[in-house]
Amino acid sequence: MAHDLAGGLTGWDLEGFHNGGDTECWRRLGAHRVTVWDDDRGSISGTRFAVWAPNARQVRVNADFNWWTGDQMELIAGSGVWGLFVEGVGDGALYKFSIQDQNGEWHEKVDPMAFFAEQAPSNASIVYTSRYAWGDDDWMRRRAEATPHASxxxxxxxxxxxxxxxxxxxxxxxxxxxxxxxxxxxxxxxxxxxxxxxxxxxxxxxxxxxxxxxxxxxxxxxxxxxxxxxxxxxxxxxxxxxxxxxxxxxxxxxxxxxxxxxxxxxxxxxxxxxxxxxxxxxxxxxxxxxxxxxxxxxxxxxxxxxxxxxxxxxxxxxxxxxxxxxxxxxxxxxxxxxxxxxxxxxxxxxxxxxxxxxxxxxxxxxxxxxxxxxxxxxxxxxxxxxxxxxxxxxxxxxxxxxxxxxxxxxxxxxxxxxxxxxxxxxxxxxxxxxxxxxxxxxxxxxxxxxxxxxxxxxxxxxxxxxxxxxxxxxxxxxxxxxxxxxxxxxxxxxxxxxxxxxxxxxxxxxxxxxxxxLWSLDSDPAGFEWINADDAGQNTFSFVRKDASGQMIACVSNFSSEPWEKLRIGLPKAGVWSEILNTDSALYDGSGAFGNLGRIVAVADPYLGKPASATVVAPPLSSVWFRYEGPASDEELAAAAAAADEADETVVPSPVSPLVIEHPRPTGVLV
Missing domain, CATH: 3.20.20.80 (Glycosidases)
Incomplete structure (x- = not known):
């Protein structure tokens, strides 16, 4: 034969596949458009087929180019891989592997490495070569420099x-x-x-x-x-x-x-x-x-x-x-x-x-x-x-x-x-x-x-x-x-x-x-601080999210159907906190009846372990977020202090250990 039946694939090429170290085995196995050298005719184009079937007696390529009658593949010595080069076959060819087991029975299989396949219920593999020209160079460059945990x-x-x-x-x-x-x-x-x-x-x-x-x-x-x-x-x-x-x-x-x-x-x-x-x-x-x-x-x-x-x-x-x-x-x-x-x-x-x-x-x-x-x-x-x-x-x-x-x-x-x-x-x-x-x-x-x-x-x-x-x-x-x-x-x-x-x-x-x-310190305890984790009586949860530069956002969620119009919360800093989200807003098909007029002012009055406190409106079944903007004026602080005197006291139940609450074991297996 003037050219190699296996299309140039050798046992040396497959050594990494057998020792678990070939992490690009799709380049060697499967169907690939290749050009081989023929001693008489020079360069010949076609498709090389290769499949791992070490316990097979024989393997054939059944395809539309041979009227599904099967072309015999060659066992590449010492590899358990069968290969065949078929001249003139190009993209779009339909094929399967016909494998005879040690009992003499034949099994028709699709290519495990096929890049393209017929639509179900048909299932033949399809010879396919990508010709795509990517346009995402800027994205790929930025991805290589990204820090996902802090993004x-x-x-x-x-x-x-x-x-x-x-x-x-x-x-x-x-x-x-x-x-x-x-x-x-x-x-x-x-x-x-x-x-x-x-x-x-x-x-x-x-x-x-x-x-x-x-x-x-x-x-x-x-x-x-x-x-x-x-x-x-x-x-x-x-x-x-x-x-x-x-x-x-x-x-x-x-x-x-x-x-x-x-x-x-x-x-x-x-x-x-x-x-x-x-x-x-x-x-x-x-x-x-x-x-x-x-x-x-x-x-x-x-x-x-x-x-x-x-x-x-x-x-x-x-x-x-x-x-x-x-x-x-x-x-x-x-x-x-x-x-x-x-x-x-x-x-x-x-x-x-x-x-x-x-x-x-x-x-x-x-x-x-x-x-x-x-x-x-x-x-x-x-x-x-x-x-x-x-x-x-x-x-x-x-x-x-x-x-x-x-x-x-x-x-x-x-x-x-x-x-x-x-x-x-x-x-x-x-x-x-x-x-x-x-x-x-x-x-x-x-x-x-x-x-x-x-x-x-x-x-x-x-x-x-x-x-x-x-x-x-x-x-x-x-x-x-x-x-x-x-x-x-x-x-x-x-x-x-x-x-x-x-x-x-x-x-x-x-x-x-x-x-x-809200995201840069997701994996760092420094990015989170409870305001009040224990307000079970009013169904509220409140905490502060922080980043390394000092940005702070206070998040208050009320899962009660009652509004809390004078809810007192502790905060890490006195000053102006602007309301950047209110899920009860009419914009979101909420009632639009409850809010904080765009801001709250925290005074230097310690509360629940925090150095400052403020009175907020927590609408029913809603969340409100406040971003710290900086110090408040004397007039703002005076008005906030007066409002605080009239604030509802938050119900603080006796702490319950989270380790003894109703909480299921992790799902999936018994642990």
């Missing part, structure tokens, strides 16, 4: 297929970018865009780890969406799913007739809850595959952050299993040591390779050190979703206002552990599906109270330590639960209540981004 992060979580159902990547590059820019979010987080045939899985059952879903367009069209978001100053977070994969017989499962990517033992290799396989994290080739996949998205698609799904299911061998249904580790424990090693590997590698990248864990247990650096014994994530805060705060607002006083510490407990990790506060898709009810319908009583409570809650969330995440539709109070089969209820945005809530979220983002006190 604002207000995340809009999106399921692309149902944000506006039927829209393509190209259409979303206009309409989604316009909406996110208008609303003032700093980031979008995309539910998995990796190819998945079963739409109701929302992308969490991935069959093609290297291919964006083709329902919405071609891979370069997805690149265009990311590019347009970056050019608009919006970061892109992508949900990544290394925790499991589906059992579709044409995908990764039992790839060459054996458990290649997964554990063979169902006690280690199967998720009962989801009906899926679990990756064998201890296998070097699987490490190369998964770490390469993470690097692929952040380099080839300029993704700024990966949010790793279901980390708890990876960390524990007994996750959602009964006694006798799991295999202990070598020390007899329940921790999945191989998965822990893998997570440390992928986090360490991406942070080293891609300046400015962020890794985020959805981790629902009390596993220690999720966001601690790997060299300090942690897992190495940049952020962790605060599932405890989410569960507690939602339980609080689901109570009638009169009953909230008995569950007050549900809203304050998160400060006990607020600085144990770098947190994101998530109100995600998981909170508005499967009978949990939409955000607006979690709140009891009539529509006025529902919308007012949600406005107060979002304001409390935006001012609390931690970055913010809100799922699409929650920002305008969609009434029905999320479903992937329908678009959001955009028509309600013009209605009373919905429009006001949406306007509030827009203003929250604007005020938040403009004030470093």
């Amino acid at each position: 604002p992060m207000s995340v809009y979580e999106v399921h692309l297929g149902s944000w506006k159902r039927g829209k393509t990547y190209l259409e979303l590059a206009e309409e989604l970018v316009e909406y996110v820019t208008y609303m003032g979010y700093t980031h979008v987080e995309l539910l998995p865009v990796t190819e998945h045939p079963f739409e109701p899985s929302w992308g969490y059952q991935v069959t093609n780890y290297f291919a964006p879903q083709s329902r919405l367009g071609r891979p370069d069209e997805f690149r265009h969406l990311v590019d347009r978001l970056h050019q608009a100053g919006i970061g892109v977070i992508l949900d990544w799913v290394p925790g499991h994969f589906p059992k579709d017989d044409w995908a990764l499962g039992r790839f060459d007739g054996t458990a290649l990517y997964e554990h063979a033992d169902p006690r280690q290799g199967e998720h009962k809850d989801w009906g899926t396989y679990i990756f064998n994290y201890g296998r070097n080739e699987v490490k190369s595959f998964l770490v390469s996949n993470a690097l692929y998205w952040v380099t080839e698609f300029h993704i700024d952050a990966l949010r790793v799904d279901a980390v708890a299911s990876m960390l524990y061998l007994d996750y959602s299993r009964e006694e006798g249904e799991w295999v202990p580790n070598v020390y007899g424990g329940r921790e999945n040591l191989e998965a822990i090693d893998f997570l440390r590997y992928v986090n360490r590698h991406l942070y080293a390779r891609v300046p400015g990248v962020v890794m985020i864990a959805e981790e629902s247990t009390s596993f220690a050190g999720v966001t601690k650096p790997v060299d300090a014994g942690g897992l190495g994530f940049g952020f962790k979703w605060n599932m405890g805060w989410m569960n507690d705060s939602l339980r609080y607002i689901e109570h009638e206002p009169i009953h909230r006083q008995y569950h007050h510490n549900l809203m304050t407990f998160a400060m006990v552990y607020a600085y144990s990790e770098n947190f994101i506060l998530p109100i995600s898709h998981d909170e508005v599906v499967h009978g949990k009810g939409s955000m607006i319908n979690k709140v009891p009583q009539d529509d006025w109270r529902k919308f007012a409570t949600l406005r107060a809650f979002y304001s409390y969330m935006w001012s609390f330590p931690g970055k913010n995440l809100l799922f699409m539709g929650c920002d305008f109070g969609q009434r029905r639960e999320f479903t992937e089969s329908e678009s959001l209820e955009w028509w309600v945005c013009d209605l009373w209540g919905h429009n006001g809530l949406q306007s509030l979220v827009r203003d929250l983002n604007e005020i938040y981004r403009a004030h470093p006190a």
